[in-house]
Amino acid sequence: MTGLDSWLRQATRGLSKDSSAQVRTEIHEHYESAREAAINNGAAAQEADRSALAALGDAATANRQYRRVLLTSSEARMLREGNWEAQAVCSRSLVKWLLAAVPVAALWAAAALYLAGEGLIARVVVAGAVMMGLLFTAPYLPVYTTSRSRVFRGVKWVAMMCALVLAFGPDALKYFWLLTACVWQFAWVEWTRNSIRRKLPVSRWPRQLYL
């Protein structure tokens, strides 16, 4: 393995396949130019290799910087497989409408439970209806511009927190650990999507990045 191969292996660690290929191409081009320039200036081939590699600097530092601007393998996987809002709402229209009816039915059920004196259960059902409503209707909302998407994401998180507080009532703080367990996965998805949003130009955003 040459010095450049070893440098590239370290610099591309954790990057997605496409990002990794991009880095390899651009660094190869750069290295070849630097090497050629050194040879034209009278350096021997071995010395030219050494100086071209030294000019690239520390591979670990480059890797840290690349990971901030290019997609990592886990982010690329999320982009491929992470459209779970749309996947949750099946593409068949009958199922789609049935799923959309679930939050509405849940709200009706909550009203009936409340009238029957089951306030606690009614609160939990309302919270569930809000969460399901967010999940099932999100792909159909007109949120596919950056500003609308930002507003939607803010509203989504406020609604989610309100739903959880509503479900747990005055004990919400006491059950903080349970609330955390409920939202950590959503939070992780949101965190990763934010990272992807910073790395991809808006013109290349897939639909799930708006949600």
Place this chain on the structure above:
Amino acid sequence: MNFKGTLPTLILEALVREPSHGYRIAQQIKERSQGVLDFKEGTLYPALHKLENDGLVESYEGVEKGRPRRYYRITKAGRGALTRDRAEWRELSRAVTTILGEA
């Protein structure tokens, strides 16, 4: 010399005259600063990608001496950012010069 944080501005400045590829940008910065601004070239491309993600530069495939190369050119937003950066730098430089001149 440590010029952390100013590399994106220097890249935009290098691209304002004509589109260029990574190696030439790096050499241009070093030559125009007469070797004072020396940096590790492996950090140039992450900075270029960041500028591209922010819409300040755009890239396209080109050929130089029969070899395919990725060229970068500054966008309209990039020119605006460069104008702002230049103004900020002049202000900062004037302030630091004033303080150091008092010493």
